[in-house]
Amino acid sequence: MNRYLIYICILFTQTIFAQTFLFSTLKTNDIAYSSLTDKIYASLDEGNEQYGNSLAIINPASGIIESTLQFENEPTVMALSADEQYLYIAFKNHNVIKRYNVTNDIVDLDINLGTFTWTGEPLVKYVRDVEVNPADHNKIAVTLYYESETLSAITLGFEYYNNDELLFGYPEPFNDYAVQKIKFIDDHTIFGHSGNSIPSPLTVFNIESSNEISVVADYEDMPNPHPFGIDSDFIHLNNSLIFKNGKTVNLENNIPSLGNTFSAKGSLVYNNEDNLVCFASRYDQVVYMSSLGYFSTVKLNRFNTDFTSYDSLQIPGVGTPISIINCGEGCMAVNIKGEDSNENFTIIRDLPLADKLFNKGKIIVYPNPVNNILNLQGDLTVKQISLTDCSGKSIFVSFNDNKVDVSHLSNGLYIVKITDENDNIYTNKFVKN
Numbered sequence: 001m002n003r004y005l006i007y008i009c010i011l012f013t014q015t016i017f018a019q020t021f022l023f024s025t026l027k028t029n030d031i032a033y034s035s036l037t038d039k040i041y042a043s044l045d046e047g048n049e050q051y052g053n054s055l056a057i058i059n060p061a062s063g064i065i066e067s068t069l070q071f072e073n074e075p076t077v078m079a080l081s082a083d084e085q086y087l088y089i090a091f092k093n094h095n096v097i098k099r100y101n102v103t104n105d106i107v108d109l110d111i112n113l114g115t116f117t118w119t120g121e122p123l124v125k126y127v128r129d130v131e132v133n134p135a136d137h138n139k140i141a142v143t144l145y146y147e148s149e150t151l152s153a154i155t156l157g158f159e160y161y162n163n164d165e166l167l168f169g170y171p172e173p174f175n176d177y178a179v180q181k182i183k184f185i186d187d188h189t190i191f192g193h194s195g196n197s198i199p200s201p202l203t204v205f206n207i208e209s210s211n212e213i214s215v216v217a218d219y220e221d222m223p224n225p226h227p228f229g230i231d232s233d234f235i236h237l238n239n240s241l242i243f244k245n246g247k248t249v250n251l252e253n254n255i256p257s258l259g260n261t262f263s264a265k266g267s268l269v270y271n272n273e274d275n276l277v278c279f280a281s282r283y284d285q286v287v288y289m290s291s292l293g294y295f296s297t298v299k300l301n302r303f304n305t306d307f308t309s310y311d312s313l314q315i316p317g318v319g320t321p322i323s324i325i326n327c328g329e330g331c332m333a334v335n336i337k338g339e340d341s342n343e344n345f346t347i348i349r350d351l352p353l354a355d356k357l358f359n360k361g362k363i364i365v366y367p368n369p370v371n372n373i374l375n376l377q378g379d380l381t382v383k384q385i386s387l388t389d390c391s392g393k394s395i396f397v398s399f400n401d402n403k404v405d406v407s408h409l410s411n412g413l414y415i416v417k418i419t420d421e422n423d424n425i426y427t428n429k430f431v432k433n
Helices: none
Strands: 010-016 019-024 028-034 039-044 054-058 065-070 075-080 086-091 094-101 106-112 115-118 121-124 126-132 139-146 159-162 165-169 181-186 189-193 202-207 213-218 234-237 240-243 247-250 257-261 267-271 276-290 293-304 309-326 332-337 344-349 363-366 373-378 382-389 398-400 403-405 412-420 425-432
Touching: 019 309, 028 309, 028 332, 039 075, 075 126, 086 126, 094 126, 126 181, 139 181, 181 234, 189 234, 234 267, 267 309, 267 332, 276 309, 276 332, 293 332, 309 344, 363 412, 363 425, 373 382, 373 412
Parallel strands: 028 075
Antiparallel strands: 010 019, 019 344, 028 039, 039 054, 054 065, 075 086, 086 094, 094 106, 115 121, 126 139, 139 159, 159 165, 181 189, 189 202, 202 213, 234 240, 240 247, 247 257, 267 276, 276 293, 293 309, 309 332, 332 344, 363 373, 373 403, 382 412, 398 403, 412 425
């Protein structure tokens, strides 16, 4: 591990109103945050002069790069397990996924994707997207693509792994499994988005007990060939999917329908603790045009789940936001893709918090991690509790005498919101083992 200070690449620290921005010229491909370590993890572009082809471990409070992990190839997309212990890392032009243990600070597994044969020619498989099963941090789903001398980035079907064992795979182009972006809705259901109407814009996959994966529904009758944008990422929240272009799909009763639209577009994330849907969007004012598209200043737009605006904040930097994450209380980080020196990575500190949501320290939960019973301890009487998983889905739990029975929960990370006798709300995370 190499240790550096952020001043090598930091441009400035700026405070605007109550917010502090830690702004750097790091060229980042993807970012993730683990509350277990309270660190941001960034996969760095090979174009970084001193940090190229590495994973940077960043302190979100100070912006300091505490260490880096060097690779031979450029790390690209990443996926963090629901318990926030494992970070899966894919690479550019390299058919391997590495698993990084954030608590032990080591790479403990290499998953070799190998090749496949199509039209009699062996072709290398590359990763387009990767997601971790929320109930088992050893199982991942991977969407694939391949390139040849005549064809570029052809989407393949996805594969499903347990550690480095291939459980299911359908690596052929132009089939029902050929999706670009995927999300686990629960431990046995995956939604896939193809980015077009062939085979369909949205497909639902079911993971059988035998680890076979079957297509259980596709939504070919969705209006518009590209209702959610080509290669558009999305998040799952309660009974809906929310896409980068602001469109939503209702999933109630397994009958999908287009829902309301958020008045923002861009990379998005759901903030469990604030109960806000957050978009990092290109601002209306265009700064300049280029061969890669138009670039503009960036805004953080936060919405209540009823689609009403919560607040909006301009972010220092120029370009297109490609990812946004939560990184602790009142903290978000945005990865902005520009051209050359205009690429940047910004940590936003001291964001306004949703009303009465944070008041930590008066009611605590223990043990953490927990197996069966979660205890609540504080000076005030607990009036009500609510529990959600990482996707924001509400989960029923029994509560009696300051004890919460979580024995029936699947392993993973959960958020418990506790309301006291004065209607103050406390939010805590815990891991179910």
